[in-house]
Amino acid sequence: MHTPTNLAAELRLPTNWLDYTILGIYFVVVLGIGFAARRSVRTSLDFFLSGRSLPAWVTGLAFIAANLGATEILGMAANSAQYGVYTTHWYWIGAIPAMVFLGLVMMPFYYGSKVRSVPEFLLLRFDKAAHLLSSVLFAAAAILIAGVNLYALAIVVEALLGWPQWVAIVVAGFFVLAYITLGGLSSAIYNEVLQFFVILAALIPITVLGLRSVGGWGGLTDKLTASRGDDFVTAWGGTGIGSDNPLGANWLTIVLGLGFVLSFGYWTTNFAEVQRALSAKNLSAAQRTPLIAAFPKIFIVFLVMIPGLVAAVLVPKIGTNGSDLQYNDAIPYLMQQLLPNGVLGIAVTGLLAAFMAGMAANVSSFNTVFTADIWAKYVVKDREDSYYVRFGRLITAIGVLASIGTAFLASSFSNIMAYLQTLFSFFNVPMFVVFIIGMFWKRASMKSGFWGLIAGTTAAMVNYFWIYKQGIIDIPSDQGANFVSAIAGFVAGAVVMVAVSLFTAPKPQAELQGLVYGTRSPGMAEPPAEGDDAWYRKPALLGWGAVILAAACYIPFSF
């Protein structure tokens, strides 16, 4: 994830009353959803998981919107302006296989075991040490990311609209606080579904007009080939092992590091994503959540990549000393150059919606983990259910205030924040090792989870901060180093888990029902709901369809 640090001051948009009307209407609707969802909250399950009752298309679109935050949109457009069509790897190989794996293979265990969160699954499968470690780290990371998101929003809003940074931080923080405290996860998810469509309405006109301004797709690729070389407009060109490319990665580190370890770590164990699927109304809907999300994910890459590529043509020196524009400015620059008032208001609304989506996903998963996994299990146990609803609302407010604080801190110590973010990103990798071994190997012992997490995180950090940053092995770019660190963390976590398992006691067979591949829990036995046996609702068909479609998308960009 990139944090835009200094947007050029001349990016100020020519907004007028019409654009602000469109933005104002949106904020009113966002709050309205919060108030309207409030009456559906009766139990803690309603507040934290929407009572496990939402339809698959709603949870599926929320799943994709939770990922489609503004740091993702601006960051991936920046990636494209810098590295070109390589950006597609983050979508086609770096997301689709993992999303399909989550839906087809892992979801029966997650949803069937009725856990409320990802750490809670670790508690059932391993022990309290693994549970507490992952809960605390997840909660801290969620606040940090929400804060960094707010700070990024403040910078963008200051550059585009001229609001002082603190105004943007407080306004956005207040709206997220209000609608999640009122309506819980239902209101977060409903807003995410709405945000998804507003974001599309913002990105499509930018992409279409951007393409038109450089003479269509043909003109775009011709100009980029002339200025940046052939590899810039291909997905795999120049990624042979030992050959040089701007990404600093070869096909092996792309496939293993990004496609396997990093992507599976993010999509299958990041609770901010998985929570959307856990709120679905039955197992079939939960399985379809990431699968429905996979189809828009395949095509969204064009809406972020093309503006980035267009910016690379229109501002050939973007991101270098020869231009005031940073890579992150690609989309704001096109908004300013191409959009008249009206659509401009939609685009500004979409951008703010995307910032709020990114923040709200973190806040709504933070409050669940903090209440259900930390507070109710280790601090104040066995109280009546309404107590935990009240506590959930309180901790939501505290969480938002903490991320507002983080955002203000980030504005004075942005280097420290970037450092912390990298630090936390290394925790996702061993999470995936622990899950995959825990789910597929019955013998993996209770203690192996904790030690696998520790060993994997340590190995990834040692590789990144010592071997790469100190220059012991030469890796050409941060992205390339990220991929290699992920692979190192995965291998170390796996080795330590196996070693610890061989010397410590396994979990009794009876306690593994429904948690390990080849066993079933009572929750998995529920019959499919009426209509779920329709062919277009079959998870296997949807999942394999998405994989084949993503593979087919590579074809025109591979030769």
Add this chain to the structure above:
Amino acid sequence: MSDHYSEEDLQKEITELETKSATAARLFDIRRIIGGLFVLYGVIVMIAGFTASDADIEKAEGVNINLWTGLGMLILGLLFLLWLWLRPTPPPPAVPEDEDASSS
């Protein structure tokens, strides 16, 4: 759930909460909101398109982008309302309703 936290306890707890849950019965249908907002946005942006100045059109590469975006948003909004009309919100499953239990 003092020291030993088992899957059975969790299954029991969640199943009990599911029977008391009010989301399925009381949560409104999001299709209505998406449909309404996009019809409104579509109309606003289309009006901006009808009254577009030459400068607006020239800025957008000769396309009346407000008109087209507005039309697209209007159609999306109408499709959501049509879907809602064809397949109305399913009636809530029979849950014991006790109005006073609504939490605040």
